[in-house]
Amino acid sequence: MKNWWRGTLLVSLAAALLLAGCSSSAKEGEKPEKIRLDYAFYSPTSLALKKFGWAEETFKKEGIEVEWVQSLGSNKALEFLNSDSVDFGSTAGAAALIAKDKGAPIESVYIYSQPEWTALVTKDGNTIKDVKDLKGKKVAATFGTDPHIFLLRALSEAGLSAKDVQIVNLQHADGANALIKGQVDAWAGLDPHMARTELESGGKYIYRNPDFNTYGTLNVRTEFAKNHPKQVEQVIELYEKARKWTLENPEEAANLLSEEAGIKEDVAKKQLERNNFSEPVPGSQHEKAISAAGEVLQTEEIVKKDTDIQKLVKELINPKFAEKVINK
Template identity: 55%
Template sequence: MKTKINRRQSLALGLSGVGGLASLSLSTPSRAAEALKEVRLDYAYYSPTSLVLRRFGWLEDDFRADGVTVKWVLSAGSNRALEYLNADSIDIGSTAGLAALLARANGAPIRTPYIYSRPEWTALVVRGDSSLRTLADLKGRKVAATKGTDPYLFLLRALHTVGLKRGDIEHVSLQHADGRAALEQGRVDAWAGLDPHMAASELGAGTRLLYRNVDFNTYGFLNVRDAFLQQQPRAVQRVILAYEKARLWTLANPSEAARILSEEAKVSLPVALLQIKLRTDFSQPLPSQTHVQALRAAAPILTDEQLVKPGTDLSRVVADLVDTRFAASLIRG
């Protein structure tokens, strides 16, 4: 699979080599931007382009000339990325869209100027020999899920489709990898999975997907702390362009990207290929009304399950979170 890259993209993204990014035609840096010493961002196995970007060192190459270092922090899930953002431990972090909305609704000062993927990264998983066949069968059962993440919110939305709520199951709060282990060891009846752990469990342990719904998988949001976006807009633009370089490289080299994911996440190449080639869409990087509407459709679960304060205007929170304008001049077909 090869992706055509036009001349403008090639120049803007510096795709003629794997060195630093091309110079940007951006406004003159502010005093705050000139004082920047470090850019802190996360990488995650659920965001393959972050792994590609980190592997090739394109951000390091770009910022080195300005004396700015790049610090990478591993996020094991959206909940961890959001904790790091809220604690000012990172400036830019990758999460699921609905998880970012929940965090913003509860006071996290973040904004989303870039979409790193549209994945089908979660489903409800059971053991291969499980007697559970439908969502209704989950009533009264132990289900593992990581709170504050897309799999957890996916679980709640799925339950609502058959008239069940969070209180109708026994929720076991475990980080994603631990949830997989608990399922395979028989300590829980089901698990709200996350790739690549989910794909590895399917291919390695023979687990099966009890319930899938791609529309309940919210997009991959690249979130920036409000303060960093205001003080360092040029740095954020440079990070977005680097992500674009990684996205286009991944589209043109999916097998090589899968190999990077395999090595970083320590999963087999077939597992990584399943995640990248069959379950991840990298075609919509610019935040748009599509993403706004997807969040608005998902938002009622946050109110129904009392995950936000009563009276919270979630439509306004969506508008405050999804920045459809910041990257518009950077990302064009």
């Protein structure tokens, strides 16, 4: 476990060097020239925000440019944040915790959804019935993301560990394809790929547990939050506009997700059904869920043994911006 994490960290650092561009942060109190936002198919509200140009409309009035970058998974969003290639990145809460433990200068300032976006999936006809049957099997997962963390927690609950299976590190879409082609026995899935596999390719669930899905968190670089608190509040206000639009227009939201992700509308609806958009302000329930994941990650030596999980979670989750915007 230590070896693969070191390898993944080296890759992330190399990617950070390649991706790094000009920082958007001006000095404290000064206006940034540009705000860089990510969008992701696993964050439906980010798609609405990008589609309708609300950020561009808001920041144009202040002479601030908006740039969009696609995140294919929490691991990619965290690479972008670490390399100063985005100012705001969409991740799972537990993935952000791993990054924070490794020294990533980020804060989770908003909850874009409470999803059931991951589960353990096999292909119809496979003899695997439950988590214990995964012993000795190949399981696809994207290291450092919620599906990977979900897999570790499911294994732990079943009395197994990562050493009992062969984890194949594949980006989410590649993991789905590997399962369909029979190259792996199971896959720690992520929507919308998981919903598509379920509806179109004979995907069969081995294990589901909504409580093991950590929340979708919008993270900001700490330097940006310190230097530009007004712009952090504005971004949260924009996400709130997108969240309310998504709740009020479920059919249009599904159609938008379908178009952007290149998936059928029934797949998009299935994904949206598994998202709860009702609790956008980070709070104690989010801290509890991420802390529980952190304890398993510590057992697997992904989070350092001497890390104070509760303290780390408190350092990661910063509710003050959302509290100011949403509760005003």
